[in-house]
Amino acid sequence: MSGSEYLISELRRVRESMGLTQESWGERVHFSAKHVGSIERGERPALPNYLGMVDKVFGTTFMKFYREFVVGEQDPVWFREFVDYEARASMLRLFQPLVVPGLLQTEAYARALLASYDVVGPQQDAAIATRLGRQEILNREPEPCRLVAVLGRTFCTGRSAMPT
Template sequence: MATNPSPDPKSNLWNLTAFYLRLYRQKRGLSGEAVGRIMSCSKATVSRIEIGETRLDGTQAKALDRAWDMDGLFSMLVWYAALGHDPQWFAQYVDLEQRAQFLKIFEAQTIPGLLQTEDYARALFITGDAPNAEDLIRERMARQQLLDQEPQPFMSVLLSQTVLEWPIGSPEIMRGQLARLLELSERTRVTIQVIPRTWETGAYPGLDGSFELLSGDQFGDVAYTESPEGGRLVSSPSEVRRFAIRYHRINAKALPEEPSRALIRKFMEDTT
């Protein structure tokens, strides 16, 4: 097994879970490969969980509880960790975002951070009364380097029509932002589709809020959903699957790529 140190178990419940996994594995004199057989995963995955790069999911926790007669300890740790607010959620999210090979983004209110222009981002942060707005803007712009890396991750983006219509900053800022969307939509590894606000579309699952799905060889599949002053990373396969189904249902309501570009172009030209 890797000799990397366990994460600080006092920092959050996910790190406490990782700490106990390594502790009980070592107390039993088991290799990562042996524990991987219990959890139905690879030795490398066990190592990543132990150092906090990947999170133990509910199925794996139940397998450990059965095999080690833990009276549900790991299942309870995972359950409480998933419910709670993780103070390191954003750093973990950005790390996964930068390592992802496939991102699926649904946004109901504003342009997703990875697609924002600097002026649009500034208008949002200033409105939110962020005390360190310029630092946050620089961090957001720096995250966008993944759009130009090789190979660029594949991105599928679904935007509600509200995102295109809601006035942010000024007409000039909005026109620049919508022009940026059009430019990105022409890239071979980016698809942008709009969910039209029509009676035909009606109520759809996206009205519940924005979320993102991230996939990568190093960490598998993770869902991310945000709320004011916080966010939540979801790694349980059953929960991630529910988000994937929701994304598929929203996508079924979206316009194809070219009609989506036409709608974006229309709002850009109409913005005054």
């Protein structure tokens, strides 16, 4: 079980042990029941703003667990389904108005982006290796994945938009 999966199960377990519904839990931490549910189903990551509020309201230590076991985890629960889909896809269409999508990032770009989120050292190297490894679908044999990406106002299309 990954750190993200354990965190999600513990959030649900603690909520249920207190006898709280997702709605009543959400009201106390100032998040919607929909938000709470999406985290508990692994559809949305449990991020520091949510975990910090849970810790403040309920006296838990989820932020400490998050910092020690989830930060830097390569495929968080909420992203795994997409990565699995991506690996099987014959064509992908992406829209990203703010940053270059992982499938199009160079190592230098990924390193700078991750550093801006304070991901450095071995965690950064592992994240970059994972990200660049995902790009292999664009060159796989016998049939590479076709990719159409809209980046801001720039339109890119083709088998691979990666610089050579």
